[in-house]
Amino acid sequence: MAATRKPKLAVWKFASCDGCQLSLLDCEDELLAVAGAVEIANFPEASRAVVKGPYDISLVEGSITTPHDAERIHQVRRASGILITIGACATAGGIQALRNFRNIKELVPMVYPTPAYIETLNKSTPIADHVFVDFELRGCPISKHQLVETLCALLNGRKPNTPTYSVCLECKRRGIVCVMVAHGTPCLGPVTQAGCGAICPAYQRGCYGCFGPKETPNTAALSALWGQLGARDGDIMRAFRSFNAYAEPFRRESEAHEK
Amino acid sequence: MKNRVVKVDYLARVEGESALHVRIRDRKVADVKLKVFEPPRLFEAFLRGRRFHEAPDITARICGICPVAYQMSSCHAMEDAFGVTVGGPLRELRRLLYCGEWIESHVLHVYLLHAPDFLGYEDAIQMARKHGSAVLRGLKLKKVGNDIVTLLGGREIHPINVRVGGFYRVPTKKELRALIEPLKWARDAALETVEWTGGLKFPDFEQDYEFVALRHPDEYPFNEGRVVSNKGLDIAIREFENYIAEQQVAHSTALHAVVRGRGNYHVGPLARYNLNYDKLTPSAKAAARKAGIGPVCRNPFQSIIVRAVETLYACEEALRIIESYEMPDQPAVPIEPRAGIGYGCTEAPRGILYHRYRLDPTGQILDARIVPPTAQNQATIESDLRQFIPKRLNLPQDKLTWQCEQAIRNYDPCISCSCHFLKLHIERE
Numbered sequence: 195m196a197a198t199r200k201p202k203l204a205v206w207k208f209a210s211c212d213g214c215q216l217s218l219l220d221c222e223d224e225l226l227a228v229a230g231a232v233e234i235a236n237f238p239e240a241s242r243a244v245v246k247g248p249y250d251i252s253l254v255e256g257s258i259t260t261p262h263d264a265e266r267i268h269q270v271r272r273a274s275g276i277l278i279t280i281g282a283c284a285t286a287g288g289i290q291a292l293r294n295f296r297n298i299k300e301l302v303p304m305v306y307p308t309p310a311y312i313e314t315l316n317k318s319t320p321i322a323d324h325v326f327v328d329f330e331l332r333g334c335p336i337s338k339h340q341l342v343e344t345l346c347a348l349l350n351g352r353k354p355n356t357p358t359y360s361v362c363l364e365c366k367r368r369g370i371v372c373v374m375v376a377h378g379t380p381c382l383g384p385v386t387q388a389g390c391g392a393i394c395p396a397y398q399r400g401c402y403g404c405f406g407p408k409e410t411p412n413t414a415a416l417s418a419l420w421g422q423l424g425a426r427d428g429d430i431m432r433a434f435r436s437f438n439a440y441a442e443p444f445r446r447e448s449e450a451h452e453k
Numbered sequence: 454m455k456n457r458v459v460k461v462d463y464l465a466r467v468e469g470e471s472a473l474h475v476r477i478r479d480r481k482v483a484d485v486k487l488k489v490f491e492p493p494r495l496f497e498a499f500l501r502g503r504r505f506h507e508a509p510d511i512t513a514r515i516c517g518i519c520p521v522a523y524q525m526s527s528c529h530a531m532e533d534a535f536g537v538t539v540g541g542p543l544r545e546l547r548r549l550l551y552c553g554e555w556i557e558s559h560v561l562h563v564y565l566l567h568a569p570d571f572l573g574y575e576d577a578i579q580m581a582r583k584h585g586s587a588v589l590r591g592l593k594l595k596k597v598g599n600d601i602v603t604l605l606g607g608r609e610i611h612p613i614n615v616r617v618g619g620f621y622r623v624p625t626k627k628e629l630r631a632l633i634e635p636l637k638w639a640r641d642a643a644l645e646t647v648e649w650t651g652g653l654k655f656p657d658f659e660q661d662y663e664f665v666a667l668r669h670p671d672e673y674p675f676n677e678g679r680v681v682s683n684k685g686l687d688i689a690i691r692e693f694e695n696y697i698a699e700q701q702v703a704h705s706t707a708l709h710a711v712v713r714g715r716g717n718y719h720v721g722p723l724a725r726y727n728l729n730y731d732k733l734t735p736s737a738k739a740a741a742r743k744a745g746i747g748p749v750c751r752n753p754f755q756s757i758i759v760r761a762v763e764t765l766y767a768c769e770e771a772l773r774i775i776e777s778y779e780m781p782d783q784p785a786v787p788i789e790p791r792a793g794i795g796y797g798c799t800e801a802p803r804g805i806l807y808h809r810y811r812l813d814p815t816g817q818i819l820d821a822r823i824v825p826p827t828a829q830n831q832a833t834i835e836s837d838l839r840q841f842i843p844k845r846l847n848l849p850q851d852k853l854t855w856q857c858e859q860a861i862r863n864y865d866p867c868i869s870c871s872c873h874f875l876k877l878h879i880e881r882e
Binding site for chain 2: 208209210211212213214216217219220222223225226229234237238239240241242243256259260263288289290292293296301302304305306314334335390393394396397398399402404432436437
């Protein structure tokens, strides 16, 4: 990155809900400052102007679900200096990875009257299954604080500070009473990566895992505890099989409880 | 230039991936296609086998821009199936949450996505150089909407606090009252927004639409009402599929929603406004009048004014709800699942969003159907372009292309929503 010009930022979308890139536009207080520090070179959700690549930083939202996108992600990689995946779709395949546990040929006709027209892959896969990823931001959606932190870190040549420990640490730090211990509410907090700020326990609800598995999660021990709280195998399977269903530790645990 | 092609390979400033292809032959519009190449995500398919209480969180992921709409439509559909009514303060809190989403989504569109077209900028960041105070007002106003959703829902995108029957946790009076001062500012800013949008230049483009929206006897519609139109439609939500059909049309491979026996229709702010004008607050009506629109507005370009008027309404409605709020004893109505079919339809910022679920006695979803607003508007967007282009054939290509984009953005289309059932059509010329 030459000191004389602003680094170019590009935002790319694959199969997703648009929510993670919306997080950038939801940085109401920081948006103009970010726009002042980088050149927004390709961000179709916000601008019709497109500046040619290569791009210093690419934010990639969404998972790979079509043959066309499986090709396109390589073009994005080639045009990008640092490639950051943002959100559960890009980092784990997203909710649409629920197809990975079923037969796609049975699923498509449930939605489309003429299934033959639909060109889609059997599996929804994370970006890192296709190209090298420099950094990932978890979440469904991502935390906009983590997004701003990551951009600031890169612009200043330091490592982003995004912890890989569990939601429990954030929860304790906020002084929230444990919903599982005190109320018997099943919670995925012990195996889920921090980053959201322990929102669900703060609203008296169990964490549902939208930031995906923490580093070295003990999912089996948590499942056993859920069982003591009255959760059945089907409940445990569905709990692990949601927005990060195809992230390895969650996938294995959900399969262990599949009939 | 008898034969021309207008192409937009990747439509910007909308949510999702789409392209426009217009073919002009002998100075006539031969073909208009709004192509959606957003990958299909198969939500209705993988909802099968999930539990009823999972639907609000799962369907929210169809759209990061209007997750509250998906949560509301799915909750109402489930409650319909189980014979549960959510009333009192819980109902009011749902309206408040929706106010937040309307403010956030409308202001995003007005300031960041649509206004740059009217003022000749590629985006709001470029627009900010000359119109800095307007853009800052927009960002701050949008933030108030997000603050409502965050307080009530836990976070602005994919809120976590909505459940079938109500909420996981309801706010205290004191927590809600913290929103009063920001909302008073927002009300004034929304009023300025109405005036500001009224000062934009609009092409003369009145169309004879069939407007379709919810209508409720007592209030401007969010969650409940009958589905009505200005051409005689007046049905209960559960009758939706008897009157609305999705057709495959010859010129396009995408499914288009039509009123059976009549044709395409228009949903969204303009439809709501025309069908529910009498339910707006006096100040919202007065602001609209001052900005140059009366009780009837058929120019889709003026939807930007209507979004501003609805933003003003949402600020006033939010203030009313907060000021009269009494904390309920329970955060949610108890739910007893039973077998049946449930229907829900609520007013997403972009128009009516219909959900239908069939459930087994344990509350397991047997099948699901979701009809998002952009899917309903797609045929109308194309018909607008067929009317819009012929009078502008003398424009240079780049100007004509930009004006076509603007005409599509009138609908604030959310392609991410529409994709999950539209045919995938990859064609990047």
